[in-house]
Amino acid sequence: MAMADSREALLSGLLRLGCVEISEPEGVLADPVWAGLLRRESSRLAERRTEITDVNAALAAVKRYGQLKDGLFVQRHPISEADFLSAGSAEQAREVCGRVSRALQELSGLQSEENRMRAGQASLRPWASLELPLETEGTAHTVVRMGVLPGAADTGALRTALAAEEEPAEFYEISADKQQRYCLLICHRSAEERVQEFLRPYNFSAVAFQGLTGTAAENLDRLERQLLENRKAQEAAAAVIAESSASRDALRLYADRLASEAAREASAERLLTDGTVLFFEGWVPAEQLEAVRSLLEELGCAWEAEEPAEEEYPKVPVKLKNNWLTKPLNMVTEMYSLPAYNSVDPNPAMAPFFILFYGIMMADMGYGLLMILASVIIGRKYRPKGTTGHLFGLLGLCGVSTFVMGALTGGFFGDFLTQVVKLTTGGDFVLPALFTPLDDTLMILIGSMCLGFVQIITGMVISVVRKVRQGRLLDAFWNEVTWWIVFAGIGCMALGVTNWVLYAGIALAVVGPVLNNRGFGRITGVFGSLYNNVTGYFSDILSYSRLMALMLAGSVIAQVFNMLGTIPGNIVFFLVVSLVGNTLNFGLNLLGCYVHDLRLQCLEYFNKFYEDGGKPFRPLEFQTKYVDIQ
Structure with a gap:
C-alpha cells in the first residue's frame, strides 16, 4: 500500500x-x-495506444517516402536512461510525428480525390467524340437520352428494327468496348414511352452526368488539369514526409518510449x-x-x-533461470509450453541433447562454419533480443556441434574439397574421418538409438528424483525403477551374463499393476502396462533413428550436387552447381534438423518428466525495439 x-x-x-x-x-x-x-x-492506456499507432504510421511513411531500406534485422543503438526519458527528445519526436501525420492525412485526401477524378475520366472517355453538352436533355419537342447497351448487342439490327416501327426516333452508336456500347437516343416527346418500351428487350440503360456541363471532351480536359494540380500537391506532401526521414531515429526512440509508457499505464489499471x-x-x-x-x-x-502457497502455484508466473548454454533453449521451451511453477526447468536437461543431436543430423564442417559466422556477426552487429536473440544464440551452439560432427565424419560441403582437388590437379584427396555416413550407416544407426536410450533414461531419472522429493516412492519404483531392471536384464542377457535380472524385471512389471489396481482392473492393468510400456519404449528408441537418416540424407544430397557439377569437368561450372546445391541442402537441413530435434525433445523426452502449463512472468519493464538502455 x-x-x-x-x-x-x-x-x-x-x-x-x-x-x-x-x-x-x-x-x-x-x-x-x-x-x-x-x-x-484510471490510466491513459488508450491514449498511449493511439499515440503508438500514430508514430508507427509515421515510421512506415518515412520509410516509404524517404526510400529508406532496413536490413534483415533492426540495428539497436545504445542510449542512456536519461536520454531515453528526455522531455526534449520526446517533444521533438511529437513535432515530427504530428507533421508527418498531417502530411499523411493530406496525402490520403489527395489520393482519394485522384481516384474520384480518374473514375470520372473513365466514365467520360467513351463519350469524348460526342459534340453535345452533357447537360442536354432535349428541346421543346424532342428528348435526348445517352445510354448503354451490352457489348454483344447489334446496334445495326436495332436501328433497322426501330425504323420498321416508323417511330419518330434516331439511335446512334458513339463508341464501344468489350463490355458495353455507348449510344445516343433522340426521339419525339410524343413517342418517348413507346420507344422506351421498344428498347427494353435490348437492355438499354440511360446514363446521366449530374452536375457536369459542357461536352465530355471539355470535362476531360478540366479533369486532366485538376489531376496535374493534384499530383503536384501529392508530391509536395510526400516531400514533407521524405524530409522527416532525417528524424527517423527520434521517431524510433519515441516509439520505444511510448511502448514503455503503455506498459506502465497497463500496470496502472x-x-x-x-x-x-x-x-x-x-x-x-x-x-x-x-x-x-x-x-x-x-x-x-x-x-x-x-512465498506462494501450494494452492497458489497455478497462478504463479514462471521465469526461467539460464546460463550462456541453456538460455538459447528458451525459444524451444516457450514454443512448447513453459514448465509449471515448482516443477523442473527442462533447459539444463535438454540443452546437451538438443545441441548434440542437431550436430549429428547436420554433420558438416562447412555448414557449421556458416552457422557460427551468422550467429556471431548478427549477434554482435544487431544484438537481437527475445526470441530472435535466442534463435541466433542457439544457431551458434548448434553450429559448433555441427562443425565437430562434420570433422568426425569428414564432411565439408559434402565432398567439396575432394572434387575441387580432382578437377584442378587430378589427384585424390579425402578429409580424415573417424566414420562416414555412407560406409558406417549401421554403426551410426545403432549409436543414434543408444543416444536416444541415454536421453530416455535421463528423463526417467529426473522423474524419479521429482517423485522421491514429493514422497511418491512407490510410483517411482513401479513406473521407472521396474523398467530399469527390465533394461538391465536385457543388457545382461545380450552379454550372456544371466537371465535372472530380466525375469525379475518382468515379474515386477506384472506385479505392479496387480498391487495397484482392484478387481478385474488387475488383469487388464497387467496387459495394458506391458503393452503400453513395451511398445512405448520401443517406438521412442526407434524414433532416434532419424539422427542417422538426416545425417545420411544431408551427406548424400551434398555429394550428389557436387558430382553433378563435375560432369563437364569445368571448375567454374562445378563451383556454380555446388554453390546452388549446397545452398538448397543447407536451407533444407537447417529447418529440417530443427523440426526433428524439436520432436525428439517434446515427444520422446518431455513425456518422461515434463509438467507444462506455466504462466509467463511479464514484469513492468522498459520495452524497446530500437534502442538498448544503458
Whole structure:
C-alpha cells in the first residue's frame, strides 16, 4: 500500500527495476467491504495506444517516402536512461510525428480525390467524340437520352428494327468496348414511352452526368488539369514526409518510449485506490526482492512479501533461470509450453541433447562454419533480443556441434574439397574421418538409438528424483525403477551374463499393476502396462533413428550436387552447381534438423518428466525495439 500521490514515482521506480509483475488483488472488489472503499485506478492506456499507432504510421511513411531500406534485422543503438526519458527528445519526436501525420492525412485526401477524378475520366472517355453538352436533355419537342447497351448487342439490327416501327426516333452508336456500347437516343416527346418500351428487350440503360456541363471532351480536359494540380500537391506532401526521414531515429526512440509508457499505464489499471492510498499485489523473483524492498521503503509504502502457497502455484508466473548454454533453449521451451511453477526447468536437461543431436543430423564442417559466422556477426552487429536473440544464440551452439560432427565424419560441403582437388590437379584427396555416413550407416544407426536410450533414461531419472522429493516412492519404483531392471536384464542377457535380472524385471512389471489396481482392473492393468510400456519404449528408441537418416540424407544430397557439377569437368561450372546445391541442402537441413530435434525433445523426452502449463512472468519493464538502455 502506498500514498496515492506517490503513484508516478512508484510506477517509474518499478519500471526501472523491471522485476515486478503487478496484478490486481484477487477477490478484493468482490468483497462488499473493500468494494465500498476501493475502485480501479484510471490510466491513459488508450491514449498511449493511439499515440503508438500514430508514430508507427509515421515510421512506415518515412520509410516509404524517404526510400529508406532496413536490413534483415533492426540495428539497436545504445542510449542512456536519461536520454531515453528526455522531455526534449520526446517533444521533438511529437513535432515530427504530428507533421508527418498531417502530411499523411493530406496525402490520403489527395489520393482519394485522384481516384474520384480518374473514375470520372473513365466514365467520360467513351463519350469524348460526342459534340453535345452533357447537360442536354432535349428541346421543346424532342428528348435526348445517352445510354448503354451490352457489348454483344447489334446496334445495326436495332436501328433497322426501330425504323420498321416508323417511330419518330434516331439511335446512334458513339463508341464501344468489350463490355458495353455507348449510344445516343433522340426521339419525339410524343413517342418517348413507346420507344422506351421498344428498347427494353435490348437492355438499354440511360446514363446521366449530374452536375457536369459542357461536352465530355471539355470535362476531360478540366479533369486532366485538376489531376496535374493534384499530383503536384501529392508530391509536395510526400516531400514533407521524405524530409522527416532525417528524424527517423527520434521517431524510433519515441516509439520505444511510448511502448514503455503503455506498459506502465497497463500496470496502472491494475492498481486499486480510494483517492488517498494505492493498493496492489504482484510477483517478484526472490533474488531481486531486496531491490524492491529499497524502493518501497524509500517511498514509504506498507508492504509484505511471502512465498506462494501450494494452492497458489497455478497462478504463479514462471521465469526461467539460464546460463550462456541453456538460455538459447528458451525459444524451444516457450514454443512448447513453459514448465509449471515448482516443477523442473527442462533447459539444463535438454540443452546437451538438443545441441548434440542437431550436430549429428547436420554433420558438416562447412555448414557449421556458416552457422557460427551468422550467429556471431548478427549477434554482435544487431544484438537481437527475445526470441530472435535466442534463435541466433542457439544457431551458434548448434553450429559448433555441427562443425565437430562434420570433422568426425569428414564432411565439408559434402565432398567439396575432394572434387575441387580432382578437377584442378587430378589427384585424390579425402578429409580424415573417424566414420562416414555412407560406409558406417549401421554403426551410426545403432549409436543414434543408444543416444536416444541415454536421453530416455535421463528423463526417467529426473522423474524419479521429482517423485522421491514429493514422497511418491512407490510410483517411482513401479513406473521407472521396474523398467530399469527390465533394461538391465536385457543388457545382461545380450552379454550372456544371466537371465535372472530380466525375469525379475518382468515379474515386477506384472506385479505392479496387480498391487495397484482392484478387481478385474488387475488383469487388464497387467496387459495394458506391458503393452503400453513395451511398445512405448520401443517406438521412442526407434524414433532416434532419424539422427542417422538426416545425417545420411544431408551427406548424400551434398555429394550428389557436387558430382553433378563435375560432369563437364569445368571448375567454374562445378563451383556454380555446388554453390546452388549446397545452398538448397543447407536451407533444407537447417529447418529440417530443427523440426526433428524439436520432436525428439517434446515427444520422446518431455513425456518422461515434463509438467507444462506455466504462466509467463511479464514484469513492468522498459520495452524497446530500437534502442538498448544503458
